[in-house]
Amino acid sequence: MHVVVLMKQTFDTEERIRLVDGKIAEDGVKWIINPYDEYAVEEAIQLKENQGATVTVVSVGNENTTQALRTALAMGADEAVLIEAPDLSDERAIAKAIVAYLKDKSFDVLLAGNFSVDNGAGQVAIRVAHELGLPHIAAVTKLTIEGNQATGVREIDGDVQTVTATLPALFTAQQGLNEPRYPSLPNIMKAKKKPLTTLTLSDLGLSNDDVAAKVERVEVTLPPKRQAGQKITGTPDEQAEQLAEILVKALR
Amino acid sequence: MDFTLPSELEEMRRTIRDFVEHEVEPLAMQIEEEDRVPDSVLEKSKELGLFGLSIPEEYGGIGLNMLGKCVIYEELGKTINGYTTIIGAHNGIGSVGIVEFGTKEQKEKYLPRMATGEWIGAFALTEPQAGSNAAAIKTTAVKKGDRYILNGQKIYITNAPYAHVFTVMAVTDASKGAKGITSFIVERDFPGFRVGHIEKKMGLHGSHTAQIFFEDMEVPEENVLGREGEGYVNALKILANGRAGLAARCLGSCEYLLDKSLAFAHERIQFGKPIFEQQIIQHYLAEMALEIELLRTFVYRVAWMTDQKMNVIKEAAMLKLYGSEVYNRVADKAVQIHGGLGFIAEYPIERFYRDARITRIYEGTSEIQKNIIAAQLHKEYERTKADV
Numbered sequence: 001m002h003v004v005v006l007m008k009q010t011f012d013t014e015e016r017i018r019l020v021d022g023k024i025a026e027d028g029v030k031w032i033i034n035p036y037d038e039y040a041v042e043e044a045i046q047l048k049e050n051q052g053a054t055v056t057v058v059s060v061g062n063e064n065t066t067q068a069l070r071t072a073l074a075m076g077a078d079e080a081v082l083i084e085a086p087d088l089s090d091e092r093a094i095a096k097a098i099v100a101y102l103k104d105k106s107f108d109v110l111l112a113g114n115f116s117v118d119n120g121a122g123q124v125a126i127r128v129a130h131e132l133g134l135p136h137i138a139a140v141t142k143l144t145i146e147g148n149q150a151t152g153v154r155e156i157d158g159d160v161q162t163v164t165a166t167l168p169a170l171f172t173a174q175q176g177l178n179e180p181r182y183p184s185l186p187n188i189m190k191a192k193k194k195p196l197t198t199l200t201l202s203d204l205g206l207s208n209d210d211v212a213a214k215v216e217r218v219e220v221t222l223p224p225k226r227q228a229g230q231k232i233t234g235t236p237d238e239q240a241e242q243l244a245e246i247l248v249k250a251l252r
Numbered sequence: 253m254d255f256t257l258p259s260e261l262e263e264m265r266r267t268i269r270d271f272v273e274h275e276v277e278p279l280a281m282q283i284e285e286e287d288r289v290p291d292s293v294l295e296k297s298k299e300l301g302l303f304g305l306s307i308p309e310e311y312g313g314i315g316l317n318m319l320g321k322c323v324i325y326e327e328l329g330k331t332i333n334g335y336t337t338i339i340g341a342h343n344g345i346g347s348v349g350i351v352e353f354g355t356k357e358q359k360e361k362y363l364p365r366m367a368t369g370e371w372i373g374a375f376a377l378t379e380p381q382a383g384s385n386a387a388a389i390k391t392t393a394v395k396k397g398d399r400y401i402l403n404g405q406k407i408y409i410t411n412a413p414y415a416h417v418f419t420v421m422a423v424t425d426a427s428k429g430a431k432g433i434t435s436f437i438v439e440r441d442f443p444g445f446r447v448g449h450i451e452k453k454m455g456l457h458g459s460h461t462a463q464i465f466f467e468d469m470e471v472p473e474e475n476v477l478g479r480e481g482e483g484y485v486n487a488l489k490i491l492a493n494g495r496a497g498l499a500a501r502c503l504g505s506c507e508y509l510l511d512k513s514l515a516f517a518h519e520r521i522q523f524g525k526p527i528f529e530q531q532i533i534q535h536y537l538a539e540m541a542l543e544i545e546l547l548r549t550f551v552y553r554v555a556w557m558t559d560q561k562m563n564v565i566k567e568a569a570m571l572k573l574y575g576s577e578v579y580n581r582v583a584d585k586a587v588q589i590h591g592g593l594g595f596i597a598e599y600p601i602e603r604f605y606r607d608a609r610i611t612r613i614y615e616g617t618s619e620i621q622k623n624i625i626a627a628q629l630h631k632e633y634e635r636t637k638a639d640v
C-alpha cells in the first residue's frame with residue numbers, strides 16, 4: 001500500500017498574530033505541521049505499522065517547510081517531497097501543483113487535514129480529489145482499510161455517519177482520528193538519512209499561467225479589540241431597569 | 253566561528269520542548285505535592301529515547317555527543333527539576349561509567365536495557381564520613397575466589413529506590429588510599445543489597461535519594477568496572493563528564509524563570525503602571541538575562557570542547573560552579589520580582605528557588621569546584637615556570 005499525505009506547515013496556534021504593513025509578520029514565529037495534517041501523518045504511519053505501507057509526505061511551501069517534512073519523516077514517514085513554490089497563494093494553484101506531482105504516481109490512500117488552521121479554507125485536499133477524479137471522505141474520525149475498501153466515520157451534528165469508498169481515495173482528518181506521536185530521538189537521527197526531494201513548478205511542467213491566482217487577497221485585518229464591559233449596579237430593580245434600557249437602545 | 257546547531261539537534265530541541273510543555277509541565281504541581289513522577293510520564297519519556305542519551309547506538313541508545321545532550325538537558329531544565337534529575341542522574345553519573353570504562357561483555361549485558369529505561373542507573377560514591385572528601389570512603393570489597401564481598405553504607409544516592417544498576421566505589425586495598433579504590437557494577441537483586449531510608453528533601457521532589465547498604469554482598473569479579481585501583485579516578489571522570497549537563501539543566505531553569513518574571517513584570521500593575529516600568533525591575537531582568545546569556549555561551553563552549561576531546565577539567569569545574577550560582581541568583585531575583593506570589597507554593601517560582609539550592613552542593617560543591625579550578629591554575633603556572 002502506498003499512502004501519500006498532503007501536509008502544510010503553519011503558524012503555531014499558540015502564536016500571537018502581528019500585522020506589519022498589512023501582512024502577517026513571520027519573523028521569530030514558531031512553525032508547526034498544521035494540526036489536522038498531523039493527524040493525517042499519524043494515521044498514515046499507523047497504516048504502515050499495522051498493515052504495511054510506504055508513506056510519502058508532500059508539501060507545497062518554501063525552504064523553511066523542510067523542517068516540517070523532517071518532523072514527519074522522524075514520526076515515521078518514509079519519504080518527503082517539497083514542492084518549492086513560495087509565491088503560490090490561492091488554493092486552486094496549490095492543488096494544481098499537487099495534482100501535477102501526483103498524476104503519474106501510483107498510490108492507494110491520500111490523506112490530508114480537514115483544513116489548515118491559518119487560512120482555514122479547507123479546499124486544497126478536496127480540489128486534488130476532484131481534479132484526480134477520486135472519491136473522497138472529509139473530516140473522518142475513524143478510518144478502516146480492508147483490501148481496496150475504505151470505511152470512514154464522520155461526526156455529524158449529534159450523530160455519526162459511516163461512508164465507504166473504493167481505493168484509491170482521499171480522506172481528510174478531523175480531530176479525534178488519533179493522537180499524533182512525538183518523534184522519538186532515535187527516529188530524529190534516522191530521519192536525517194531519509195530521502196527528501198525538492199521539486200520546482202517547472203520540474204512539474206507547470207507554467208506561471210497554470211498557477212496564476214484566481215483569488216486576490218484584498219486586505220488582512222486583526223479582529224476588532226473587544227470593548228470593555230459595562231458594569232450594572234444598584235438594587236435588583238434598578239439593575240433590571242438599566243439592563244432593559246441598554247437592550248432597547250441596542251435593538252433600535 | 254559558527255554558532256548554529258545541526259538541524260537534527262534543532263529538531264530534537266523542538267520535540268523535547270513540546271513534550272515538556274504538554275506532557276510534563278502540566279503535572280509539575282502534582283509531582284511536587286505527591287513527591288512522585290507518574291509512571292505514564294516516565295513511560296512516555298522512555299519511548300522518546302530520553303534514557304539512552306549517553307548510550308551508543310550499537311547498544312540501543314542514541315549516543316549523543318555532549319552538545320546534543322546539553323541541548324536536551326536545557327529543555328528538560330524548563331520543568332520540575334525532580335523529573336529532570338531522574339533522567340539526568342540516569343544518563344549522566346548512572347550510565348556514563350559503563351559506557352566509558354565497561355568491557356564489551358558488561359556493555360552488552362547492561363546498556364541495552366538501560367537505553368530503553370527498563371533498567372535505571374545510579375551512582376554510589378558518597379558515604380556518611382566521605383562527601384567532598386570522596387577518597388575517605390570505607391565500604392570494603394574483599395576478593396574471595398572469583399568474587400568480591402562488599403560491606404558498607406552509601407548515602408544520598410539519587411535514583412536508588414528504583415534503580416537496577418549501580419556504579420559503586422569501594423575500597424579494595426586500604427593501604428593505598430585513593431589508589432586502593434575500585435568501581436563495581438552492582439545490581440539491586442544481588443543478595444546482601446538493601447535500600448534504606450529515603451531522604452525528605454528541601455526540593456527535587458519526584459526524584460528520590462536514599463541510603464543503600466551492602467551486607468556481605470557478593471559481586472562477581474567480571475563486574476569490576478575498569479581496573480582494580482582505578483575506582484577513584486573513574487569516579488572523578490564520571491563526575492567531570494556530568495558537569496556540562498548539569499549546567500545545561502540550570503540554564504533551562506533560568507530561562508524558564510526569566511520568561512515568567514518578564515511576563516509577570518509586564519502584567520503586574522502597582523502604582524498605576526506595570527512594575528516593569530520601575531527601573532529597578534528592569535535592571536533585575538537585565539542582570540538575569542545577561543548572566544543567562546553568558547551561561548548559555550559557556551555551556552555550549554564546554555560541550556564543544558568536550559566533543560573535541562580537549563581537556564576540560566578546569567572549564568567543566570568553572571561551568572558547574574557558574575551554572576549553579578547563576579541559577580541561584582536568577583531564582584532569587586525571580587522570587588523578588590514576583591513579590592508575595594514568589595513565596596506562594598501554588599505558584600512555581602518558589603519551587604525553582606528551592607530546587608536551585610542543591611545544584612551548589614551535589615556533584616561537587618561550589619567550594620570544591622573552586623579548589624579544582626585553582627589546582628588547574630597552579631598546574632598551568634608550574635608548566636609556564638618550567639618553560640622559562
Ligand SMILES: Cc1cc2nc3c(=O)[nH]c(=O)nc-3n(C[C@H](O)[C@H](O)[C@H](O)COP(=O)(O)OP(=O)(O)OC[C@H]3O[C@@H](n4cnc5c(N)ncnc54)[C@H](O)[C@@H]3O)c2cc1C
Pocket residue numbers: 341374375376377378382383384385407408409410411453456461610613614615616617618619620623
Ligand atoms: C539530593 C542529593 C542527591 C545526591 N545524589 C548523589 C548520588 O547520586 N551519588 C552520590 O554518590 N552522592 C550523591 N549526593 C551526595 C553529594 O554529592 C554530597 O552531598 C556532596 O558531595 C557534598 O558532600 P557532603 O554532603 O558530605 O558535604 P561535606 O563534604 O561535608 O561539605 C560540607 C561543607 O564543607 C565544604 N568543604 C568540604 N571540604 C572542603 C574543602 N576541601 N575546601 C573547602 N570547602 C570544603 C563543602 O563545600 C561544604 O560547603 C547527593 C546529595 C544530595 C543532597
Ligand SMILES: Cc1cc2nc3c(=O)[nH]c(=O)nc-3n(C[C@H](O)[C@H](O)[C@H](O)COP(=O)(O)OP(=O)(O)OC[C@H]3O[C@@H](n4cnc5c(N)ncnc54)[C@H](O)[C@@H]3O)c2cc1C
Pocket residue numbers: 520522523527530532533588589590591592593595596
Ligand atoms: C507569607 C506572606 C504573609 C503576608 N502577610 C500579610 C499580612 O499579614 N497582612 C497584609 O496586609 N499583607 C501580608 N502579606 C502581603 C505582603 O506584604 C505583600 O506580598 C508585599 O507587600 C508585596 O506586595 P505584592 O506581593 O503585591 O508584590 P508587588 O507589590 O506586586 O511587588 C512585585 C515587585 O515589584 C516591586 N515594586 C512594586 N512597586 C515598586 C516601586 N514603586 N518601585 C520599585 N519596585 C516596586 C516590588 O518590590 C516587588 O519586587 C503577606 C505576604 C506573604 C507572602
